[in-house]
Amino acid sequence: MEKVKGMINLMVDSASSMLKSWESKIESEGGIADIRVDVDLRSFSADVISRACFGSSFTKGKEIFSRLRALQQLMSIQGLLMGVPGLSHLPTKNNRTIWRLEKEIASLILKLVNERREAKSEKDLLQMILEGAKNADSGLENTDRFIVDNCKNIYFAGHETTATTASWILILLASHPEWQTRVRAEVEQVCASCLPDANMLRKMKTLTMVIQETLRLYPPAAFVTREPFEDITISDIRVPKGVNIWVPIIKLHQDPKIWGPEAHKFNPDRFAHGIAGACMAPQVYIPFGVGPRTCLGQNLAMTQLKILLSLIISKFSFTLSLNYRHSPAFKLVIEPEHGVDLVISRI
Numbered sequence: 006m007e008k009v010k011g012m013i014n015l016m017v018d019s020a021s022s023m024l025k026s027w028e029s030k031i032e033s034e035g036g037i038a039d040i041r042v043d044v045d046l047r048s049f050s051a052d053v054i055s056r057a058c059f060g061s062s063f064t065k066g067k068e069i070f071s072r073l074r075a076l077q078q079l080m081s082i083q084g085l086l087m088g089v090p091g092l093s094h095l096p097t098k099n100n101r102t103i104w105r106l107e108k109e110i111a112s113l114i115l116k117l118v119n120e121r122r123e124a125k126s127e128k129d130l131l132q133m134i135l136e137g138a139k140n141a142d143s144g145l146e147n148t149d150r151f152i153v154d155n156c157k158n159i160y161f162a163g164h165e166t167t168a169t170t171a172s173w174i175l176i177l178l179a180s181h182p183e184w185q186t187r188v189r190a191e192v193e194q195v196c197a198s199c200l201p202d203a204n205m206l207r208k209m210k211t212l213t214m215v216i217q218e219t220l221r222l223y224p225p226a227a228f229v230t231r232e233p234f235e236d237i238t239i240s241d242i243r244v245p246k247g248v249n250i251w252v253p254i255i256k257l258h259q260d261p262k263i264w265g266p267e268a269h270k271f272n273p274d275r276f277a278h279g280i281a282g283a284c285m286a287p288q289v290y291i292p293f294g295v296g297p298r299t300c301l302g303q304n305l306a307m308t309q310l311k312i313l314l315s316l317i318i319s320k321f322s323f324t325l326s327l328n329y330r331h332s333p334a335f336k337l338v339i340e341p342e343h344g345v346d347l348v349i350s351r352i
């Protein structure tokens with residue numbers, strides 16, 4: 006969290022430039038505009054992850070992000086078949102495109118890495134990955150693979166999930182104006198027309214509840230996966246060593262036996278007394294996973310979401326556009342299939 010606090014200014018900076026573009030659009034359209042926001046949210050979170058972890062901007066990583074997005078779309082077509090052994094080695098049209106994209110992403114990342122090696126920059130995540138690779142000392146091919154895999158992981162895990170969560174939050178606030186009003190009142194009271202800082206973010210209780218409830222109903226990561234290293238028994242199910250176990254987060258998050266009869270309803274108040282107060286079994290609330298492999302970036306994501314949302318809500322009011330079609334879809338993350346269109350006006 007201490008490291009994340011040092012990133013707050015760059016997050017405010019990235020969000021502000023996106024919101025300026027919304028302001029100009031609204032002004033040019035006479036005070037109210039229908040804006041497709043999900044693409045902007047993705048660029049915003051890509052910019053934050055590029056600057057926070059890789060010391061470069063979104064513009065520089067743009068080609069990597071666009072190929073990762075194409076890769077994500079292709080891999081989601083395979084859906085649950087993804088875990089079937091051998092399938093990814095068949096030279097189908099999809100697989101051949103996936104292999105091409107993976108090669109291009111790898112060479113773009115290595116290009117970025119070489120520029121960094123020459124520039125000898127500060128100790129950000131990329132620098133730590135490079136040092137880790139040096140220490141592993143396992144031959145050039147393996148070293149490059151270590152670097153590429155780690156960078157790819159952070160690029161993808163760090164921006165799609167956060168951008169998608171921001172999309173779902175805006176959809177839910179647009180369709181629950183009473184919560185929009187409550188969050189706006191809190192932000193106005195806490196920030197008093199100043200830009201948000203770490204201390205202010207800590208005080209945003211209502212906004213935190215809204216984020217928690219959104220992550221309950223629309224957890225972007227659909228599954229947590231595990232592989233047993235030996236034969237195990239869970240309840241009365243025998244799971245042999247090496248079998249992939251997929252835990253569907255959404256089933257746990259919306260089980261009426263755990264969350265009550267209104268489990269499917271958007272009600273951030275259920276988190277008024279924390280996660281333990283919200284349900285019968287707090288260990289099933291796992292939007293960021295669980296245990297030693299829990300999400301590495303959850304503080305970064307929560308901070309980024311609070312900054313973005315507090316800035317949006319203090320400047321704009323919004324409703325769902327008639328162009329919006331509700332269709333949560335599994336595309337490696339659970340995202341709004343047809344994008345997010347909002348009708349936005351200045352306050």
Ligand code: HEM
Nearest residue numbers: 162163166167170226292293294295298299300301302306
């Ligand atoms: C709302 C945003 C996010 C959500 C919902 C989310 C969710 C998750 C989930 C469910 C896992 C799997 C955990 C497990 O298996 O127990 C995970 C892992 C991971 N996440 Fe996130 N994540 C988010 C944002 C981020 C960000 C911003 C970053 C990077 C800075 C990040 C980096 C990672 C990494 C590196 C892992 C793998 C950790 C490991 O295997 O040790 N995530 N995330």
